[in-house]
Amino acid sequence: MTTIVSLHAHPDDEALLTGGWLSQRARAGDRVVVAFATDGAAGLATRSVSGPRLGDLRRAEAERAAGRLGVARVVWLGYADSGMRTAPTRVPHRFVDVPAEEAARRVAAILDEERATVLTGYDDNGGYGHPDHVQVHRVARLAQSLAARRPALLEATIDRTCLVRLLRWIGPAARLLPGITVPGSDIFSDPADVTATVDVRDALPAKLGALAAHASQATGGIRTIAILRRLPPPLARRVLGTEWFREVP
Ligand SMILES: [Zn+2]
Numbered sequence: 001m002t003t004i005v006s007l008h009a010h011p012d013d014e015a016l017l018t019g020g021w022l023s024q025r026a027r028a029g030d031r032v033v034v035a036f037a038t039d040g041a042a043g044l045a046t047r048s049v050s051g052p053r054l055g056d057l058r059r060a061e062a063e064r065a066a067g068r069l070g071v072a073r074v075v076w077l078g079y080a081d082s083g084m085r086t087a088p089t090r091v092p093h094r095f096v097d098v099p100a101e102e103a104a105r106r107v108a109a110i111l112d113e114e115r116a117t118v119l120t121g122y123d124d125n126g127g128y129g130h131p132d133h134v135q136v137h138r139v140a141r142l143a144q145s146l147a148a149r150r151p152a153l154l155e156a157t158i159d160r161t162c163l164v165r166l167l168r169w170i171g172p173a174a175r176l177l178p179g180i181t182v183p184g185s186d187i188f189s190d191p192a193d194v195t196a197t198v199d200v201r202d203a204l205p206a207k208l209g210a211l212a213a214h215a216s217q218a219t220g221g222i223r224t225i226a227i228l229r230r231l232p233p234p235l236a237r238r239v240l241g242t243e244w245f246r247e248v249p
Pocket residue numbers: 009010013130133
């Protein structure tokens with residue numbers, strides 16, 4: 001049996017970036033473990049919930065989403081959400097302030113305990129540059145080297161050209177997406193750097209179910225999940241029905 005440990009920065013990243021593939025692997029009989037660095041307390045607040053209570057809510061949503069993806073175990077590393085570069089949080093124990101090696105030792109301990117053969121992290125841009133995502137990139141690379149049995153490392157990413165098409169479709173609303181601007185070379189990956197393009201269309205119901213579980217991030221205003229769930233079917237199949245990885249040699 002293959003065991004996959006999928007490291008993510010915040011609840012909903014697992015569904016957005018890797019939900020289809022994790023669901024496929026779980027269905028095929030692999031053991032899937034998702035580890036979250038933070039509870040996403042700096043995420044999009046709902047009308048009635050913000051701050052630490054938002055963290056509690058997002059943890060509950062993530063557990064529900066994990067159930068829909070067939071995840072066997074959810075691990076919370078318990079660091080604080082660092083917030084976006086333009087809106088950093090001012091709380092103790094932020095993930096971005098923790099030495100990468102310290103967090104990596106904890107991830108390596110999970111890899112050892114699970115006898116994991118595959119670890120997932122993020123590309124070197126940390127996707128769209130969120131400090132916690134860049135930190136996941138660093139921590140996963142270090143954890144791979146610290147594990148007793150070195151796992152394969154797949155870095156979740158998005159083919160940048162696909163994102164351009166999405167942003168073109170949503171038009172002026174793209175400006176309002178948190179942290180995402182029209183892609184330059186500093187977000188996600190050039191298609192040439194993608195080593196695995198995974199067709200996850202057969203896992204779309206599970207992936208959409210997991211996205212729906214992250215309800216606090218999907219209601220009201222211009223929100224990434226809300227936009228993704230409203231895509232016209234051909235674009236949804238392209239954007240949500242494909243997942244991209246870079247295998248670290
Ligand atoms: Zn995130």
